[in-house]
Amino acid sequence: MNMMSEAAVEKAVDQKMSELNTKMVGKDVSVYYGEKRALFDVNLNVRENTVTALIGPSGCGKSTFLRTLNRMNDTIDHCRVTGRITLDEMDIYDPSIDVVELRARVGMVFQKPNPFPKSIYENIAYGPRIHGLARNKADMDQIVEKSLQRAGLWNEVKDRLQEPGTGLSGGQQQRLCIARAIAVSPEVILMDEPCSALDPIATAKVEELIHELRANFTIVIVTHSMQQAARVSQRTAMFHLGQLVEENDTDKMFTNPDDQRTQDYIMGRFG
Amino acid sequence: MTAHIYTAFDDELKYLMRRISEMGGLAEQMVGESVRALVNSDAALAQKVISDDVIMDTAEREVGDKAIVTIAKRQPMAADLREIIGALRIASDLERVGDLGKNNAKRVMAVQGTGVPRKLARGIEHLSELAMTQLKEVLDVYTTRSAEKAKSIRDRDEEIDAIYTSLFRELLTYMMEDPRNITSCTHLLFCAKNIERIGDHATNIAETIYYMATGSQPEGERPKDDTTAAFGASE
Numbered sequence: 109m110n111m112m113s114e115a116a117v118e119k120a121v122d123q124k125m126s127e128l129n130t131k132m133v134g135k136d137v138s139v140y141y142g143e144k145r146a147l148f149d150v151n152l153n154v155r156e157n158t159v160t161a162l163i164g165p166s167g168c169g170k171s172t173f174l175r176t177l178n179r180m181n182d183t184i185d186h187c188r189v190t191g192r193i194t195l196d197e198m199d200i201y202d203p204s205i206d207v208v209e210l211r212a213r214v215g216m217v218f219q220k221p222n223p224f225p226k227s228i229y230e231n232i233a234y235g236p237r238i239h240g241l242a243r244n245k246a247d248m249d250q251i252v253e254k255s256l257q258r259a260g261l262w263n264e265v266k267d268r269l270q271e272p273g274t275g276l277s278g279g280q281q282q283r284l285c286i287a288r289a290i291a292v293s294p295e296v297i298l299m300d301e302p303c304s305a306l307d308p309i310a311t312a313k314v315e316e317l318i319h320e321l322r323a324n325f326t327i328v329i330v331t332h333s334m335q336q337a338a339r340v341s342q343r344t345a346m347f348h349l350g351q352l353v354e355e356n357d358t359d360k361m362f363t364n365p366d367d368q369r370t371q372d373y374i375m376g377r378f379g
Numbered sequence: 380m381t382a383h384i385y386t387a388f389d390d391e392l393k394y395l396m397r398r399i400s401e402m403g404g405l406a407e408q409m410v411g412e413s414v415r416a417l418v419n420s421d422a423a424l425a426q427k428v429i430s431d432d433v434i435m436d437t438a439e440r441e442v443g444d445k446a447i448v449t450i451a452k453r454q455p456m457a458a459d460l461r462e463i464i465g466a467l468r469i470a471s472d473l474e475r476v477g478d479l480g481k482n483n484a485k486r487v488m489a490v491q492g493t494g495v496p497r498k499l500a501r502g503i504e505h506l507s508e509l510a511m512t513q514l515k516e517v518l519d520v521y522t523t524r525s526a527e528k529a530k531s532i533r534d535r536d537e538e539i540d541a542i543y544t545s546l547f548r549e550l551l552t553y554m555m556e557d558p559r560n561i562t563s564c565t566h567l568l569f570c571a572k573n574i575e576r577i578g579d580h581a582t583n584i585a586e587t588i589y590y591m592a593t594g595s596q597p598e599g600e601r602p603k604d605d606t607t608a609a610f611g612a613s614e
Contacts, residue, residue: 334454334456335454338456362456362457362460363456363457363460363461363594364457364461364593364594364595365457371457371458372381374456374457375383375455375456375457375458375459376383376384376385376388376453377380377381377382377383377384
């Protein structure tokens with residue numbers, strides 16, 4: 109990988125930031141699990157090349173909202189989504205949308221690393237293969253190498269690509285899952301507490317990775333760690349009882365938030 | 380504000396508040412006593428002020444240590460973070476106030492027996508009363524956290540500056556009248572400057588409190604009426 113200097117990355121990122129393109133828009137999004145309403149008319153824009161952190165106490169709806177962004181909720185029976193969610197102005201809940209294709213554009217990384225019970229190589233190659241992204245073996249080798257490099261894992265695994273992915277450490281497995289998500293060249297990556305099962309060193313590596321990925325992807329991350337949200341994101345959205353309470357620049361959110369509930373939550377003053 | 384889930388965190392913040400209040404009380408006392416020692420040529424009182432400065436320095440270090448440990452342990456956010464950073468800043472302002480009081484006390488010996496005119500001593504006393512009022516009020520605002528009040532104190536520093544400027548002129552006149560006054564008048568000039576600076580520190584503290592309360596810096600330039608820096612240049 110040609111390693112860009114930190115300043116160059118920063119500059120490229122800032123340049124893209126200044127354009128402030130909206131990648132995804134959630135308008136009046138409500139989610140019901142059977143009779144129970146989990147989200148109440150959430151309006152939230154996701155900016156391109158920006159890390160947006162979703163925070164809030166357990167059960168506040170942040171994961172539910174995250175999962176509406178690539179229709180992961182479709183897999184849950186009795187789950188109903190209303191409102192409108194667009195990706196580049198295309199309604200992702202439109203009946204004509206191919207969900208498999210949508211999820212290739214909006215990838216996801218989960219809380220627990222979940223590599224396939226296959227080799228490291230196959231873990232990465234699986235997605236590009238089913239989406240027909242590689243014409244031949246050499247192509248595929250290149251995709252695998254590039255994805256692993258972008259995930260900062262290449263040097264650690266390049267001599268053991270045929271070993272099972274499940275044999276890696278927890279932190280490596282999570283970066284493998286991120287490499288797998290990247291391999292199909294998504295535009296948006298959703299992360300649902302990607303570091304909660306990792307130790308501090310592995311967490312730092314994943315956070316550093318998120319920081320770098322922002323140059324090329326749009327990232328939405330759900331996290332319970334306030335410090336993590338403060339470190340990795342540029343925008344933060346605070347959920348409480350199924351409602352979006354406040355959305356703001358991260359720097360502002362963690363020094364001087366507008367809403368009292370945000371204030372209480374981030375300062376650990378929730379009753 | 381509702382209490383923290385971690386009660387020990389509340390205790391740590393309370394500790395910082397208590398120590399700052401103590402430091403504030405000591406700073407007021409040191410400034411008051413140093414001026415009294417100067418006016419009454421009281422060497423013993425001056426000596427007490429000098430030794431009190433050790434207590435002040437220790438207090439500042441303890442506040443600093445506690446603040447660092449609290450930040451490391453609690454990783455405070457928003458108002459909590461501002462509270463701790465504010466305590467650090469205020470502690471360092473108060474420590475400087477203590478130093479300035481000590482410096483005035485050190486000059487008591489030098490000015491002693493030189494027959495400082497009563498009128499000049501009164502001028503210094505008056506200046507110090509204003510600075511002490513600023514300091515006292517700002518410490519009250521530290522307890523109440525009124526952003527409005529903090530801002531009004533900040534806007535009043537002008538008064539001290541004006542009196543300092545007139546004192547400066549007066550001291551110059553004495554020196555020109557009789558060169559034997561130069562030594563004592565120079566010391567008094569430093570004393571006046573020290574007191575004027577105490578007013579500046581009180582203003583700093585007012586700004587810090589405003590920031591702690593609102594999360595933003597008070598807008599606009601500080602009002603200034605200290606013209607001594609240009610004195611003599613254009614005459």
